[in-house]
Amino acid sequence: MNNPFYDKSDFVIIHTAHHKIGTSWFSKIFNLIAIEFGLPIASNDLSLLPKGRPAIFFQTRVYVIPGSLTNYRGSHMIRDPRDVVLSGYHYHLWTNEEWCNKKIKDLPADMEKVWPLLPVNEIKEMSYKEYLNSLSTEEGILAEMKRASTTSIKGIVEWNYMDKNIFEFKYEDIMQNEDKYFRLLFQHYGFKEKAMEKALKIAQSCSFSNRTKRDIGDVDSKSHLRSGKLQQWKDEYTEKHKECFKELHGQDLIRLGYESELNW
Numbered sequence: 674m675n676n677p678f679y680d681k682s683d684f685v686i687i688h689t690a691h692h693k694i695g696t697s698w699f700s701k702i703f704n705l706i707a708i709e710f711g712l713p714i715a716s717n718d719l720s721l722l723p724k725g726r727p728a729i730f731f732q733t734r735v736y737v738i739p740g741s742l743t744n745y746r747g748s749h750m751i752r753d754p755r756d757v758v759l760s761g762y763h764y765h766l767w768t769n770e771e772w773c774n775k776k777i778k779d780l781p782a783d784m785e786k787v788w789p790l791l792p793v794n795e796i797k798e799m800s801y802k803e804y805l806n807s808l809s810t811e812e813g814i815l816a817e818m819k820r821a822s823t824t825s826i827k828g829i830v831e832w833n834y835m836d837k838n839i840f841e842f843k844y845e846d847i848m849q850n851e852d853k854y855f856r857l858l859f860q861h862y863g864f865k866e867k868a869m870e871k872a873l874k875i876a877q878s879c880s881f882s883n884r885t886k887r888d889i890g891d892v893d894s895k896s897h898l899r900s901g902k903l904q905q906w907k908d909e910y911t912e913k914h915k916e917c918f919k920e921l922h923g924q925d926l927i928r929l930g931y932e933s934e935l936n937w
Contacts, residue, residue: 677710677868678727685722686862687730687738687747689832692825693760694752694844696733698879703729705875710868736828738836745838746862752844753931754826754922755906761825762817765805773802790819811911818914822921830925843930845903851880 678684688703690696700716706729707714713728715721719739722728730742738747752760765773777784778797785793796804801820805813834841840861847854855876859869877883910918919935926932 675710675868676727677712677865677872678863679865680863682744683725683727684744684746684863685728685730685742687732687742687745689732689736689738689747689749689839691736691751691757691828692733693757693764694750694825695847698881699750700731700733702876702879703731705879706872709871709875736832738833738839746840747836747838748840748842748858748861749832750842750844750847751829751832751929753904753906754821754829754926754929755910755918755931756904757825757829758814758818758821758918759905759909761821762805762814765802765817766813768802774800776800777804787823788820789823791816811913814909814914815917818917818921826922826925829929830922848881848903851876 686703688699690699704714706712713722713726714731715728716731717734719730719742722730730745738745768774772780776798777793777800784791784797799807805816808816840858842854842858852873855873856869859872864872906914915937923932923935927934
């Protein structure tokens, strides 16, 4: 291992990513950093990491810091939940992810409890992808809004924002100034100056334009990186969408700093 840290203790870097909030982007960056510095890396299963040495843990399924993890420096990125809904909707129309293509009745959970706002009994013979594609765009976005309300958005809302070991930042901010925020991120992790420059070059190589060969705002409807545009909800939400979202998460938008009032 070419140790990139000032502190040579056995702390773990942990990044928590919610669904449709840069998971593919940050996974690529952290895997390349792990290769560059010879760091062990694991996703979601902490037991896969060796003990007693620095490592990277990428977390995308459970939105709490594992209780067994005591020596860590981490990061957590959120995104305007209204755009999380849209990103999820467009992605789930075409994705090949296994869960999205299974019949809802065959998913390994009591989906009436997981998705309480959806008519699970009526659509249990369909996959979630089939269900979305059976709806109009307006009704499909509403369905994804109700599903995300108890899954990814719930994770954002219930996250512990008081952990001083975690660097908190927003997707909207880093998309507008990647160099600034990646520098802050690597400083938080404790990277040495030379190691930071290497890590910054890796992050730059994984920028939206470098990965897609497209400008932000150009749409590829069947890509993990659909457009990268901020505040997409302003173009696609109808009054019905706004009304539903305000009812579900209007106050949460205010607490998260995305709105100052409900009149949007």
